[in-house]
Amino acid sequence: MEHWSPTKITAFRKTLLSWYDEAGRVLPWRKDHDPYHVWVSEIMLQQTQVQTVIPYYQRFMTMFPTVDALASAPTEQLMRAWAGLGYYSRARNLQRAAQEIVNERHGQWPTTAVELQSLTGIGPYTAGAIASIAFGEPVPAVDGNAFRVFSRLMEIDADITKPQTRQLFEQVIGEVIDPKRPGDFNQAIMDLGSSYMTAKQPDSEHSPVRAFNQAFLDGKELNYPVRSAKPRPVPMAYLALVIQTPTGYLFTQRPSTGMLAGLWTFPLQLEADLVQDDEKQGELDEEILIKRAAEEFAADTGIEVTLSAVPSRRVSHTFTHQKWQLKLVQATLSADPDLSLFPGQVIAPSAFAQFAMPTVQQKLWRAWVKTMESDKGKEG
DNA sequence: AATGCGTGGTC
DNA sequence: TGACCAAGCAT
Known part of the structure; x- marks a missing residue:
């Protein structure tokens, strides 16, 4: 795999964030950095595409506008709001965490990635996303996009289905992330991963970070990320x-x-x-x-x-x-x-x-x- | 570490 | 149709 110099890292941050400022997506949960909004959207977005989430998110915020409303809602009503979105334990865990915030933390949010992970349903990715977007902590948010983008940028050959590989990516991205704008950096990687650097039909030719994309420059883009096959249903x-x-x-x-x-x-x-x-x-x-x-x-x-x-x-x-x-x-x-x-x-x-x-x-x-x-x- | 847990889109 | 993929987490 590639290793980036401090100069290259600085240039990458500037290129990425300039593009994001100009072309980043306008999404319902990006209107502010309210941790409740960030949190609900991140849970819905787990393994779920943006276009699917948008209407669910909007209905959800109408029905449960605050963490208190969510904590005290009848679970049946919550499950109706979630019906069709899949992975239903996400909804139950969301409410459990809301009740923990309201009842045990007196409405106070944990503000670091480490503390956020103690809430049910918040794992390493979601903790990083909330900590960086809502609270400005310079931590990576390693999801499927980050795996794909950085494995291509640096030709990282580790199998992303193996749990240990996450640590490698967290370390690498931890060095590259912009400590001044960590939330924007993480979201820019996601936007990049769902536009120019998609899984099947990437358009790296026109990507703003084309010059940093070693796999593309070597013509090996579709070899990344490396992942072992899943068993058949x-x-x-x-x-x-x-x-x-x-x-x-x-x-x-x-x-x-x-x-x-x-x-x-x-x-x-x-x-x-x-x-x-x-x-x-x-x-x-x-x-x-x-x-x-x-x-x-x-x-x-x-x-x-x-x-x-x-x-x-x-x-x-x-x-x-x-x-x-x-x-x-x-x-x-x-x-x-x-x-x-x-x-x-x-x-x-x-x-x-x-x-x-x-x-x-x-x-x-x-x-x-x-x-x-x-x-x-x-x-x- | 390996497995269980939804759904929708694409080719 | 089947295979693969998409802002993962809990156990």
């Missing part, structure tokens, strides 16, 4: 139970830990759980599968249903590490069932907005609506 087959009652549909609230924690979906039945030891999944007749799903559902919940397949309605949804294939099956109950053994409730479509539902549930609902529309067409 594991396929998982589910039956999604669309159970209609006179007043709505049966929904479960998922357990408070694990995937989609606390969110509301149709009851889901893992097909693998319906397959017996001496059987191979995928070879089981669909009718048998559906029959067993009804038996399993009755055993779990005490609710008797007669399930039937919903023809050609399949939903696919890929998470980071799981690929779900869901088949819709449906049942209609003539009366609302006894829900004493069922971890959920009947929800009318008009009330869906009051519940936090993940994207996979939105897909299931759209598929079901299409089914009803096509059935209606046949009748008419």
Whole structure:
């Protein structure tokens, strides 16, 4: 890897910050340096692109304008505000940290990166971002952009998926960061990383820091950053139970830990759980599968249903590490069932907005609506 | 250290 | 469609 002289570092700071002053993005959370604004935006931006975050951030600030409002908000309301954004533990951790600031720190923010990291949900990157942007501490904020930008600038060959590599980058960037404008420096790196120095289609030819970009100068830009491949999502087959009652549909609230924690979906039945030891999944007749799903559902919940397949309605949804294939099956109950053994409730479509539902549930609902529309067409 | 945890965009 | 990527953190 390259090593930069003090002269080169000075020149880089000037070039980068001049460009940022002129071309830095105007974003809703950049109107001031209020730590609450910086914090909420940084949490939302974890693994999430700017364009996705903007509307969520704006709604969030209307609903929870201060750290006190967030601390005292009903968690259900918070989860509704977050629904669709993903990584839902971010929202819970955000509220936990807000409560800690209000109740245990008397509304006083920690002002250094080290102290900020003691708050739930704030790791090394977010701590660096808040400390530098809101409080002017000269610390790096090493995210995916920083990894990409500096690995190219200096041809750093360390594998960025390895935890130790972060320390190398923090040290390198710690030397280059402008101690007079650390927040602007870190944000300028992010803007650079999402404009001229993108992952797939960089435009380093026209980049303001083209002359500092060793990988580009050597024609090896797309070799950086070095990262080992991620494992493929594991396929998982589910039956999604669309159970209609006179007043709505049966929904479960998922357990408070694990995937989609606390969110509301149709009851889901893992097909693998319906397959017996001496059987191979995928070879089981669909009718048998559906029959067993009804038996399993009755055993779990005490609710008797007669399930039937919903023809050609399949939903696919890929998470980071799981690929779900869901088949819709449906049942209609003539009366609302006894829900004493069922971890959920009947929800009318008009009330869906009051519940936090993940994207996979939105897909299931759209598929079901299409089914009803096509059935209606046949009748008419 | 390795794994679990969402979603949307792009090619 | 599948693979990869995007302002990571907790355990």
